Amino acid sequence: MDDRMRIALLIDADNAPAAKIDVVLAELARHGIANVRRAYGNWKSPNMQKWEQALHPNAIQPIQQFALSTGKNASDMAMVVDAMDLLHSGRFDAFAIVSSDADFTPLAMRLRAQNMRVFGFGEKKTPEPFVNACSTFLYIDEQPAGTKAAGEATDASAPLPPMPTAKLRQDTKLVNLLREAVEAEKEDDGWSSLSGVGQNINNRASFDQRNYGYVKLSALIEATELFETRRNGLHVFVRAKPKKTAKPNIEAKQG
Structure with missing residues (x-):
């Protein structure tokens, strides 16, 4: 069947x-x-x-x-x-x-x-x-239209030029979507499975990372430089990088 x-x-x-x-x-x-x-x-x-x-x-x-x-x-x-x-x-x-x-x-x-x-x-x-x-x-x-010989399939996954990090981070909608999906799938150890993040995104919105020039979701996430990733065999995990806090400007007292 x-x-x-x-x-x-x-x-x-x-x-x-x-x-x-x-x-x-x-x-x-x-x-x-x-x-x-x-x-x-x-x-x-x-x-x-x-x-x-x-x-x-x-x-x-x-x-x-x-x-x-x-x-x-x-x-x-x-x-x-x-x-x-x-x-x-x-x-x-x-x-x-x-x-x-x-x-x-x-x-x-x-x-x-x-x-x-x-x-x-x-x-x-x-x-x-x-x-x-x-x-x-x-x-x-x-999307670049592929060329094909007779009987061959066209490759629709050929990537666009990847959108640079600065431009990705200016896309507030994208950044919020990624952050919220990673947070929603977070386990007790603070890491979220990439597969869970991808499913969460698909449940939230119409989304395709190729529209940003990336074939894989992991590549897009890494390109934002807002997340950390680690790999365990075939499994990929992701978590948000801690937000940087400005160091207090402490001036020495003059005696």
């Missing part, structure tokens, strides 16, 4: 770059198999030419949606309706939504309420509500 995660891939072709489809598919291949792959848009539009070229090589089914009225996106509605049909079919363990449109925030939240894992993919311009609604979100416009 095939026990790989079954994933439904739904692409908002109006709001996603066709050039990064290999990044999306390679990432999903790490988790399971995308046995449904659909891309939604008005395929009569000249703006869809790049997506048209990506359909057949990647076994993606185009779903035609005409622009029925100005200012309304029929593709979004079609994606939501299909997602609900696929959800209630009971055939899937997870959904992947490729879009930079915040309108899919309620959909992601609804799917997660049904214990579905939701992989989000979009550009850096994607509004935070949609990013946070997904289980994990990968900024595909910042």
Whole structure:
């Protein structure tokens, strides 16, 4: 019996770059198999030419949606309706939504309420509500598109240039997330297991260390220089460095 995660891939072709489809598919291949792959848009539009070229090589089914009225996106509605049909079919363990449109925030939240894992993919311009609604979100416009020979898989884990320590520490949201997760998983000896920290972060927020240029969570944590790490075989443990306190300036009394 095939026990790989079954994933439904739904692409908002109006709001996603066709050039990064290999990044999306390679990432999903790490988790399971995308046995449904659909891309939604008005395929009569000249703006869809790049997506048209990506359909057949990647076994993606185009779903035609005409622009029925100005200012309304029929593709979004079609994606939501299909997602609900696929959800209630009971055939899937997870959904992947490729879009930079915040309108899919309620959909992601609804799917997660049904214990579905939701992989989000979009550009850096994607509004935070949609990013946070997904289980994990990968900024595909910042991921290098891999090159592949026929029959070879693309490596979606190729890192971006790592974000420097100073910039990481300026990201208050990231620093607080790491600190709170390490504190929550702390054992009696003051150390937290990295696996527990990673699980805690995933339970709190949509997070992927590759968005900061690091393939491994341990590398990101070490790069902040706010934590100590130690290794015991294959297991990694982490704890916060003690905060430095300023030494009192004691002036000698003059007699």
